[in-house]
Every structure is written in structure tokens, then in C-alpha cells.
Amino acid sequence: MLPPSPSDWLPQNHLAFFISDVVEEMDLSAFHGQYEEGDARGNQPFHPAMMLKILIYGYATGTFSSRRIAQKIEEDVAFRVLAAGNFPQHRTICDFRQEHLQKFVELFKQVVLIAKNSGLIKLGRVAIDGTKIKANASRHKAMSYDRMKQEEKRLESEIGELLKQAERTDRREDQEYGEENRGDEVPKELQRRESRLEKIREAKKRLEERQAEEDREKGRHEGDGGRPNGKKGQPFKKEFGQPREKAQDNFTDPESRIMKMGNGFEQSYNAQASVDEEHQVIVAVGVTNCAADSTQFIPMIEATEATAGELPQQVLADAGYRSETNFEQAESKSIDAVIALGREGKTDAAPISLSNPATLRMKEKLETAEGAAAYRRRKVIVEPVFGWIKGVLGFRQFSFRGLKKNNAEWHLVCLATNLRRMSRGMCQATA
Numbered sequence: 001m002l003p004p005s006p007s008d009w010l011p012q013n014h015l016a017f018f019i020s021d022v023v024e025e026m027d028l029s030a031f032h033g034q035y036e037e038g039d040a041r042g043n044q045p046f047h048p049a050m051m052l053k054i055l056i057y058g059y060a061t062g063t064f065s066s067r068r069i070a071q072k073i074e075e076d077v078a079f080r081v082l083a084a085g086n087f088p089q090h091r092t093i094c095d096f097r098q099e100h101l102q103k104f105v106e107l108f109k110q111v112v113l114i115a116k117n118s119g120l121i122k123l124g125r126v127a128i129d130g131t132k133i134k135a136n137a138s139r140h141k142a143m144s145y146d147r148m149k150q151e152e153k154r155l156e157s158e159i160g161e162l163l164k165q166a167e168r169t170d171r172r173e174d175q176e177y178g179e180e181n182r183g184d185e186v187p188k189e190l191q192r193r194e195s196r197l198e199k200i201r202e203a204k205k206r207l208e209e210r211q212a213e214e215d216r217e218k219g220r221h222e223g224d225g226g227r228p229n230g231k232k233g234q235p236f237k238k239e240f241g242q243p244r245e246k247a248q249d250n251f252t253d254p255e256s257r258i259m260k261m262g263n264g265f266e267q268s269y270n271a272q273a274s275v276d277e278e279h280q281v282i283v284a285v286g287v288t289n290c291a292a293d294s295t296q297f298i299p300m301i302e303a304t305e306a307t308a309g310e311l312p313q314q315v316l317a318d319a320g321y322r323s324e325t326n327f328e329q330a331e332s333k334s335i336d337a338v339i340a341l342g343r344e345g346k347t348d349a350a351p352i353s354l355s356n357p358a359t360l361r362m363k364e365k366l367e368t369a370e371g372a373a374a375y376r377r378r379k380v381i382v383e384p385v386f387g388w389i390k391g392v393l394g395f396r397q398f399s400f401r402g403l404k405k406n407n408a409e410w411h412l413v414c415l416a417t418n419l420r421r422m423s424r425g426m427c428q429a430t431a
Contacts, residue, residue: 059416066094126383135256146245293320315376327358
């Protein structure tokens with residue numbers, strides 16, 4: 001009563017078959033390297049291609065948890081077909097993803113080149129945008145610099161009092177039980193306070209180092225006495241390397257930042273994407289812990305060129321990427337950039353200074369019929385991609401901690417999303 005093969009249960013154009021075929025064509029030599037150590041490697045590992053197939057298919061269908069993927073392999077036909085009779089445990093899947101996480105950056109490039117060679121990417125027009133994705137950390141685990149200083153003083157005082165109390169207890173117990181009994185162990189309450197004090201001091205140091213780096217970028221230097229050029233000019237509002245009182249650091253994921261999202265402020269990262277107009281294939285991605293988009297315009301253009309092998313003819317972006325520097329650099333690269341100067345529908349934009357000629361030229365371009373028509377295409381190119389990733393697949397929070405790891409996972413998410421788009425695009429091309 002059952003088909004002779006589980007693959008017969010799926011239609012021929014099923015996404016699982018497409019992902020399997022693409023993975024088979026990829027260069028996976030980087031994944032095989034660590035398994036080529038003979039018998040010293042221990043147990044026989046699962047084939048990397050099979051592990052990649054189930055992991056990519058999981059992300060492409062909104063299954064990001066290693067436990068859920070392991071469960072799906074037992075219950076879902078598509079997962080069982082890709083697993084080819086194997087049943088890796090959730091810990092094995094989790095370890096594979098963790099060990100090979102950075103390799104997904106290169107795999108993303110391979111998928112983009114496959115799409116380009118298949119005619120699904122034209123690079124005639126791309127749209128760049130960013131979306132905030134929650135970090136694997138709670139904003140309640142963050143503390144401001146001012147609060148850190150207060151907590152540091154409070155904990156130092158409490159630890160001092162506990163040490164005195166411990167000494168008094170030791171002397172009393174020596175008299176009662178004799179000096180041969182120890183009684184000098186550090187109390188648990190003291191251990192807890194010392195551990196918290198150490199974490200606060202580490203967080204304070206991170207904030208001070210971050211602020212010192214920002215001050216250096218602004219031309220300041222250590223020992224400037226709080227004044228520009230030594231003792232000349234108006235004094236700075238704070239000493240070199242001294243963070244603002246409201247500057248925050250997160251104890252769980254120090255590289256994440258508080259950012260405004262649709263539901264309020266959350267500990268987050270800013271995920272960037274450059275999307276080609278032809279079939280809405282993502283051609284470049286990146287993750288930053290800076291909430292502002294403006295610093296990412298040129299890096300995303302350069303990432304597009306590095307991934308796809310050439311620069312796009314036209315780049316669209318919203319007002320978050322507006323800056324005189326971005327306009328000038330786009331012109332120097334001979335890129336037709338169309339970037340809004342304000343929020344759509346707002347007519348009370350601030351006047352543009354004559355000292356910003358590139359911004360004036362952008363304003364003139366947006367006022368033409370061609371420029372306005374081009375900019376209207378922005379939202380239908382890039383925003384549906386973010387809507388699909390967050391609304392349909394349900395990817396709203398990173399699984400890892402740290403900028404580098406989350407950047408790699410974002411490449412995996414966009415790689416899987418691309419394969420869904422490519423599956424439909426290739427089916428339409430052959431229909």
C-alpha cells in the first residue's frame with residue numbers, strides 16, 4: 001500500500017529536491033576537511049552534505065531549533081527524504097551548525113553565483129535596507145554606566161562588611177571549636193557579591209574602551225585635559241574615555257545594543273540585505289550592532305560587488321541611508337543611487353545647505369519623474385523579503401550571541417530564503 005521509496009511521496013518540484021540538488025553541486029571541501037583525520041576522529045560522522053540539506057531545509061521552512069529539526073526527521077516526509085535514512089540527534093545537529101557556522105558565509109556566495117549563472121540575478125537595480133532582529137539576550141540584563149558605578153560602590157561596601165563579619169565569625173569559632181578546625185571558607189553570599197562585582201567591572205571596562213575608541217575616531221587623545229588641542233577651546237563635556245551616564249552594556253551578549261523595534265526597545269542587532277529586483281534574490285547581507293543604517297550603505301554596495309562579482313547599475317535606499325558622504329561615494333563609483341531625503345509623504349523636510357552639493361543633486365534627481373518612479377520600486381523589492389523572513393518563516397531572534405556568529409547565521413537565513421525564491425524562479429523559467 002505504500003510507495004517503494006519515501007521520495008515518491010513528494011511531488012517532483014518539491015523544495016526538498018531542489019535544495020538537495022543545489023547542495024550536491026556546491027563545493028563542500030571546507031566541510032570535509034576536519035573529517036579527514038583517519039580513525040582519530042572517533043565515531044563515524046554523518047555526511048556533511050546530508051547535514052547541510054536538513055539544516056538548510058529547516059531554515060527555509062521556518063524550523064530553526066535543532067530539537068525541532070530532529071523531531072521533523074522522524075515525522076516529516078521531506079526531512080526524512082533529505083536525511084536519507086539517518087536520524088541525527090538534536091545535539092549532533094546543534095554541534096554541526098556551531099562548528100561550521102562561519103562556512104555559511106562562503107556558501108551564501110555560492111548560492112548567489114548559482115542564481116546569477118541561472119539568470120535569476122541581473123544587477124540592474126537593487127534595493128538596500130535593514131531590519132532589527134532581537135538578540136539572544138534580554139534587555140533586562142543590561143545596565144547603564146551610572147548604575148554600574150552605584151552598584152560597584154554598594155557591592156564593595158557589602159563585600160567589606162561581609163569580610164569583617166567572616167573574620168568575627170572565625171575568631172568566635174576558633175574560641176568555641178579550636179583553631180584546628182578550618183571555618184575560613186568564603187561564605188556563599190560573599191561569593192555571589194564578588195562574582196557580580198567582577199561582572200560589573202568587566203562591563204564598565206567594555207563601555208570605557210568603547211567610548212575611548214569613539215573619542216579617538218573624533219580626533220581626541222588621552223591626556224588632552226578635557227579640552228581640544230590641549231588647553232585651547234571650549235572643554236569637552238566629559239573626559240577622554242568616559243562613557244555617558246546612560247550608556248548601557250548587556251551582561252548576556254555585550255556586543256548587542258538596545259534598539260527601537262515595532263514593539264518597543266529590545267536588545268537587538270541591525271541585519272542588512274541587498275536585494276536584486278529581477279526575482280528578489282538577496283545578493284549581499286551583513287549584521288551590525290549600530291542601529292543607524294547610514295554607515296552601511298557603502299559596505300553593502302561593496303559586499304554586493306564582492307558576492308555577485310560586479311556593481312549594480314542602480315541602488316535604491318530609504319532616508320536612513322541619507323548622508324552627503326554616501327552620495328559622494330556613490331557618484332565616485334558611477335552608481336546611480338536613488339536615496340530618499342526624508343520620510344515618504346513628509347513635505348516639511350529641512351532645507352539643504354549649499355555646502356552639500358551631492359545632496360542637492362540627489363534632491364533634483366528625486367524631483368524628476370524617472371527618479372520618483374525608481375524610488376517607488378524600493379519597497380516592493382526589499383521589504384517583502386524581510387516580511388517573508390520575519391512574518392512567514394518566523395525568524396525574529398538570533399540563536400547565537402556575538403556579532404560574528406549572528407552575522408554567519410544571518411547568511412544561513414538568507415541562503416535558505418534565496419533557495420526558496422530560486423526554486424520558484426527556476427520552475428517558472430522552465431514552465
